[in-house]
Amino acid sequence: METIYDVIVAGAGPAGSSCARAAAASGLSVLVLEKDTFPRLKPCAGGLTSGVDPELLAEIEPVVHDRVTVVEVDFGPGSTLVWEGGGTIVRTTIREELDALLAELAASAGARIEYGLRVELIEPDNEGVSVVAGGSSWRGRHLVGADGVEGTVGRRWGRARLACGGAIYVRAYPDASGRLEPYRGRILFDLRTRRRGYGWVFPKRDHLNVGVYGRPSTGRRLKDELRSLLESLGLSSWRIDGPFAFPVAARTDARDVASGRILLVGDAAGLTDPITGEGIPHAIASGRAAAESIVASLESSDPAAPLYARRVAREILPRINALRRAGSLYYALGPRVTGTIARSRIARRLVGGRRVNGGSAGNGGRVVVRDAPSHRRQ
Ligand SMILES: Cc1cc2nc3c(=O)[nH]c(=O)nc-3n(C[C@H](O)[C@H](O)[C@H](O)COP(=O)(O)OP(=O)(O)OC[C@H]3O[C@@H](n4cnc5c(N)ncnc54)[C@H](O)[C@@H]3O)c2cc1C
Incomplete structure (x- = not known):
């Protein structure tokens, strides 16, 4: 008989692993489908601000470079x-090391992680989502798109308004x-x-x-x-x-961040600071928020998508949009004028x-x- 997972997560970057870890730690059955084998390079400067919470910063200490x-x-x-x-x-790190560690933490919490399987086809219905990856079919009650800025899930759902x-x-x-x-x-x-x-x-x-x-x-x-x-x-x-x-x-608003049984997190949802390009803290926060929304939904039978969209609007977008406004002022003035002011x-x-x-x-x-x-x- 086909296993039906509570959550299938596409992608094991910081967003996917954080979602998988939080969902598995709450007792949900979780499958992560990751197209690459780890460790793998993900283009990134690897700077971690204190937007990442202190407990996680302590856990990732072994992969901190400076x-x-x-x-x-x-x-x-x-x-x-x-x-x-x-x-x-x-703190600085490199993504080969950080992402492998975050995936290990998710696996230790009970998530099943399958590497080398690219999510190719997604078919949602009222009860859940069917996913084809690496030639095999998988079934989940929810699908979390954590497959990054160029991923299949993010591209297929709700990417129209992203700058x-x-x-x-x-x-x-x-x-x-x-x-x-x-x-x-x-x-x-x-x-x-x-x-x-x-x-x-x-x-x-x-x-x-x-x-x-x-x-x-x-x-x-x-x-x-x-x-x-x-x-x-x-x-x-x-x-x-x-x-x-x-x-x-x-992105600037939470429209399309989730619909039906599909929730987008991290870069797949466009949750990146448009001025600095910083995205790891938002990836981690949105991954957790998606997991918690799914847990709440399974307990209450309220749909997870609006719960999650509200959390993105309330907890993640205000910081992104505040930085956007500050950065827009700098960009409007330009480096020459700003430099003259600084001098x-x-x-x-x-x-x-x-x-x-x-x-x-x-x-x-x-x-x-x-x-x-x-x-x-x-
Ligand atoms: C050059 C550069 C520098 C940056 N520097 C910083 C920085 O210093 N600090 C910071 O906070 N942010 C930085 N960012 C942003 C940061 O890299 C992203 O916001 C962050 O990686 C988002 O995490 P994520 O888990 O959403 O996506 P990703 O890290 O992109 O992870 C997505 C995962 O999904 C997998 N995947 C993709 N498609 C599929 C598929 N179809 N099926 C299965 N798996 C799939 C990928 O292999 C990958 O493992 C930088 C970005 C760039 C481009």
Whole structure:
């Protein structure tokens, strides 16, 4: 007799594994269908902000590569805004390691994970969803689309209103020992790179993740911008792995995030910050919210889709939309004007040596303006 799972999850990224773990921990039968075998590379800068909750941050400690306490924002000559956090602002990791760990946690909670099976066909009806993956058929009471920005489920359902941007990056391995030291414990955002986006440098154990994010964008333009960023940082002689590129999709409202027995989470739902491209915390939060909505639905017989859509609107979209508004102001002014403001005596007096309380990472710290990012001052 065919097994009917309470939940079938398409995709074992952070959204899918978080959903599978929460659902399995609540006693539901869960099947995860993942097209790749793990560990696998997922294009990402691997920065984890405190948008990820503290218990999970403690669990993923083994895959943390660096703890960032200083964020530098380079507006161009003469103006680098430096946030010296009161503690860890961002943790860095690589997705091969993070995603394998999150999938293991889901399996330990009782989820069945099948790797190397791509979800190809989906047929929903009133009672559930039939799924074809890797030539086999599976049946679930609910299907959670956690298959990312280019996944089958996300594309088939509710992707009409998503705005798209793009990101490209390389892994840069030092050409001599000690060359990573100036980058340890700090990340750099380079706002000179483009008008609607930014460049970044994130430190990892043995390399730097250097990339460019922008909206809207073409692959070729991002590639050129990445090349000039590497040159301006003096990294052209390092061993370069990549580039790796991937689209970023973002939504503004919760319409189409779920319908019938199908719920979309993480990138498949477009739950990404449209200004920074950050998506892992939203993927984890939406995965859990989907699992909890399904649990509530099975207990009450209220449909899961509206329960989940309400949680997305209430708990996830406000943060995304607040950042969108702040970012729109920066984009409207452009890097040149923002840089001029940052360089101005008034701005220096306003932020110079200022202590900040809280902030998005929940840390205190100090914001100062310097002439150049730390690694260019060596
Ligand atoms: C270059 C770049 C840099 C980024 N940097 C950051 C960052 O520093 N911090 C941050 O928070 N966010 C970052 N993001 C965003 C972040 O990567 C995503 O928001 C996050 O990966 C979303 O997780 P997810 O689980 O929804 O999707 P994904 O991580 O994309 O996982 C989807 C999974 O589904 C699988 N899959 C796809 N199709 C199918 C199918 N048909 N059947 C079965 N399985 C399928 C895939 O193999 C994959 O394992 C970045 C994005 C890009 C492109």
